[in-house]
Amino acid sequence: MRFSKLLIPTSKEIPNDATLPSHIYLIRGGFIQSVGGSGLYNFLPLGKKILDKVRNVVKEELDKVGCQETSLSFVTPTALWDESGRASEYGKELLRFKDRKDNDYLLSPTNEEAMVNLVRQTIKSYKQLPLNLYQINLKFRDEIRPRFGLMRGREFLMKDGYSFHASVEDMQREFYLMEETYKKIFTRLGLNFRVVQADSGQIGGDGSKEFMILADSGEDDIIVCDACDFGANVEVAKESKAGDPCQCGAPLRMTKGIEAGHIFQLGTKYSEALNATFLNEGGKAQAFEMGTYGIGVSRLLAGIIEQNHDDKGCIWTQESAPFALQIMISNIKDENQVALGEKLYALMLEKGIDVLLDERKDRFGAKMKDYELIGVPFAVVIGKNLTDGMVEFVTRDGMQKESVSVESIVDFLLERF
RNA sequence: CGGAGUGUAGCGCAGUCUGGUAGCGCACCUGGUUUGGGACCAGGGGGUCGAAGGUUCGAGUCCUUUCACUCCGACCA
Numbered sequence: 001m002r003f004s005k006l007l008i009p010t011s012k013e014i015p016n017d018a019t020l021p022s023h024i025y026l027i028r029g030g031f032i033q034s035v036g037g038s039g040l041y042n043f044l045p046l047g048k049k050i051l052d053k054v055r056n057v058v059k060e061e062l063d064k065v066g067c068q069e070t071s072l073s074f075v076t077p078t079a080l081w082d083e084s085g086r087a088s089e090y091g092k093e094l095l096r097f098k099d100r101k102d103n104d105y106l107l108s109p110t111n112e113e114a115m116v117n118l119v120r121q122t123i124k125s126y127k128q129l130p131l132n133l134y135q136i137n138l139k140f141r142d143e144i145r146p147r148f149g150l151m152r153g154r155e156f157l158m159k160d161g162y163s164f165h166a167s168v169e170d171m172q173r174e175f176y177l178m179e180e181t182y183k184k185i186f187t188r189l190g191l192n193f194r195v196v197q198a199d200s201g202q203i204g205g206d207g208s209k210e211f212m213i214l215a216d217s218g219e220d221d222i223i224v225c226d227a228c229d230f231g232a233n234v235e236v237a238k239e240s241k242a243g244d245p246c247q248c249g250a251p252l253r254m255t256k257g258i259e260a261g262h263i264f265q266l267g268t269k270y271s272e273a274l275n276a277t278f279l280n281e282g283g284k285a286q287a288f289e290m291g292t293y294g295i296g297v298s299r300l301l302a303g304i305i306e307q308n309h310d311d312k313g314c315i316w317t318q319e320s321a322p323f324a325l326q327i328m329i330s331n332i333k334d335e336n337q338v339a340l341g342e343k344l345y346a347l348m349l350e351k352g353i354d355v356l357l358d359e360r361k362d363r364f365g366a367k368m369k370d371y372e373l374i375g376v377p378f379a380v381v382i383g384k385n386l387t388d389g390m391v392e393f394v395t396r397d398g399m400q401k402e403s404v405s406v407e408s409i410v411d412f413l414l415e416r417f
Numbered sequence: 418c419g420g421a422g423u424g425u426a427g428c429g430c431a432g433u434c435u436g437g438u439a440g441c442g443c444a445c446c447u448g449g450u451u452u453g454g455g456a457c458c459a460g461g462g463g464g465u466c467g468a469a470g471g472u473u474c475g476a477g478u479c480c481u482u483u484c485a486c487u488c489c490g491a492c493c494a
Contacts, residue, residue, distance in 0.1 A: 012455065013429050013443065017487055038486065093492075110494085144418085144492060158494050210494095219493090262494065296494030331452045365454030384453055 001323070003358040007045050009033075010370050020217050022305035023149030025314045029373045031301075032150065039146025039154035046322045046374070047301070051157060054189065054300050055136050057319050058159050061185045065177055067132040067161060072114045074138060078104035080113040084273045095142045107140035112270045112292060115162040119288065120276035126166045129278065129288075130174060134161030136297060148217075150302040151258070161293040166280060168267070171289040175207065175265050178293045182211055182261050189300065190317025192307060194224050194231025194257065207265035211295075212257030215306040222257040225250050231257075258303045259296075266290040308397075314375030315397050323356040324417060326376040330364045330383030337382045340391070340406065344380060347410065353417045372399070378416070380409065 008030040015034070018024045026032045031047030034040075043051060059069060078096065081087035087094075087106075095107045108114060115133060123131065136159040146154050161178070165171040179195065186193045191213050198210040212222055212231060221234040223242065227250030232240065234254070242254040271277070271288040280286045301320070308315040316322065325348060329341035341357060348355040356376060358367050364383060371379055371394075381392040381401075391409055393402045404412050 009427090009444090010455095011428065011444080016423090016429070019488095036486085091492090139494080141493070145488095145490090147488085152493080156494070160494085259494065294494050299494055333452070361452090363452045363454080363456060365452090365456085367455090368453080369455045381453090 001354075001356050003356060004360050006356070008374070009044070010373055018149065020148050020151065020302070020306065021309045022151065022217075022302040025305055025309060025373065025375075026149055026302070029314055029375070037154075039143060039152065041150065041153060041155075049322050050301055050316070050320055051298065053322075054304075054320055055157070055159075055297055057188050058136060058185055058295055058297060061181050061188070062134060062159075062161065065181050067134050069135060070115075070118070070133050071135050071137055072108070072111050072118065074108060074140075075105050076108045076111075076114050078106050080117055080274075081106060083275075084113050084270055086113070093141045093143065095140050109139050109141040110158075110294070111135070111160055112162065112266075112290075113274065116270045116274045116276045116288075116290075119162075119164055120271075120274060123164065123278055123288075126278055126280050126286075130163060130165045130170055132161060132163040132174060134159060134293070148302070150298045151217075153298065156296060157298040159293075159295040159297055163291040163293070164271075165289040165291075166278070166286070168289050171265060171267075171291050172207075175263060175291050178263050178291065179209060182263065182293070182295070185295070186211060186213075186261070188319050189304060190308070190319065191260075191300075191303065193260070194222065194229065196222055196231040196233045196257070197236045198233050198262065209263050210257075210259050211261030211263075213260050213300075213303040213307060214255055215258050215303065216256055217306050218256030218258040220257045220259055221254065223252050223254055225252055258299070258306060260300050260303050261293075261295045263293045264291060266292050309375075310399075312369075312399075313373035316375045316377060318377060321377050322374065323376045324354045324378070325413070326356045326358060326371055326374075326379040328358045328367055328371060328379055328381045328383075330367070330381065332359055332361055334386070337386055340386065341382050344382075344409065344413070348413065348417070351414070351417065372396070380413070 010030045011028050014024055015027050018027060030044055033042040033044055035042055078087055094109060097105055099105060138155055139158045140155050143152060143154050146152050163174045165174065193214060194212050196210050196212055198208050210233065212220060222231055223234055223237055223240050224231040225246035225248060228246060228248040230246050240252060242252060244252050246252050268287040268289060271290055277285040277287050304317060304320050305314050308317060327341050327344050329337045332338055341359060345355060345357040360367065375396055377396050379394040381394055389406045390403050391406060393404050
């Protein structure tokens with residue numbers, strides 16, 4: 001992609017309502033844009049691209065372990081929620097409206113009812129179980145107080161998954177499989193996170209674990225061990241405090257976490273309420289044992305930046321980066337710089353590397369500031385030193401600069417990408 | 418929903434107290450110069466001052482009503 005053709009409105013101005021780095025940099029970097037309504041954002045091309053990359057990581061790992069992607073209707077008949085009783089329980093967070101025939105609908109904030117409805121219409125026998133269905137699409141929650149940009153919007157991209165089983169044991173097996181799968185997803189995205197025991201909240205059910213991205217700006221207090229992967233929600237681990245020894249012996253530490261994933265052992269709460277049954281081996285109707293598993297995909301973007309930024313801008317992790325490499329031509333009036341930049345750009349494209357070529361008319365400083373703000377992991381800077389036969393290879397994390405000769409730059413890049 | 422604020426150009430803000438031709442910075446357009454850390458000069462475009470009503474010769478400014486948004490608290494991926 002050529003920078004000059006890309007819609008990426010970067011800005012020096014800090015939005016007046018932004019306090020978190022992720023909020024500031026996602027807007028300043030032209031990834032997202034405020035709609036004007038509270039907690040509503042447009043995704044511009046670069047933001048959408050990152051969203052899709054993160055989405056794909058989630059999808060790939062889920063599909064690997066047998067989950068199947070679906071897409072339930074965003075608009076849900078309120079009648080389904082009357083069956084579960086949540087239409088009256090859920091409160092004002094639930095956005096309700098009527099169609100032209102005066103029927104009641106809602107914008108789904110989560111889809112237990114809708115998915116149970118799908119399964120009860122489809123699954124009749126224990127032979128068709130287990131089944132794990134998910135979707136990655138928009139959710140709407142009319143939050144009391146939206147804030148922090150993508151961290152707590154009203155409209156957001158969420159992966160919600162639901163599994164159906166003939167026995168509690170099988171549901172628990174799936175629950176642990178999902179825990180392991182979520183760990184792989186968070187690890188691939190380059191996140192420092194902890195899995196903590198949690199309350200089950202509105203959804204209900206017994207066992208429940210939260211995936212917390214460690215960041216000072218998090219809204220949840222958690223207690224963690226830096227020596228092992230222990231972590232617990234403070235509300236749950238009331239007896240523990242900072243300095244206490246962990247089960248591994250190292251001292252515990254208090255910190256903040258961003259909840260980006262949550263998995264539940266649901267049991268039969270929804271299947272019973274919606275009368276969703278299958279015939280078991282004995283030929284008797286039995287309610288599905290269920291698990292439910294969520295990941296805040298758009299919140300992950302914010303979480304990645306909360307954990308990976310400096311005072312200049314974003315530092316995207318490898319799997320989340322909008323481009324693998326950026327090539328910068330410092331001065332487009334220098335024919336040699338342009339020639340080398342175009343050559344490297346064409347070569348990288350040919351190799352299938354997702355590369356951004358900054359060939360704008362601007363001066364070096366402006367382009368560098370934009371590079372730092374946008375946060376592509378690596379850059380090749382073609383500039384003044386080209387007269388000495390040298391270019392620079394920049395690593396965004398730490399802004400280390402390495403001089404590389406023009407003769408060896410191609411091999412240097414091919415080795416790395 | 419309680420408490421505190423803010424609505425003026427795409428963004429960030431001044432002007433409101435004390436009524437008198439709507440301003441600044443960034444961004445944008447034209448021309449020229451410039452090109453290693455967000456350039457400079459000259460010219461230019463862009464506003465029913467959140468909305469409605471009122472007071473007044475005259476309202477961004479005063480009064481009334483209303484809407485939206487932000488921040489602090491209780492909820493959540």
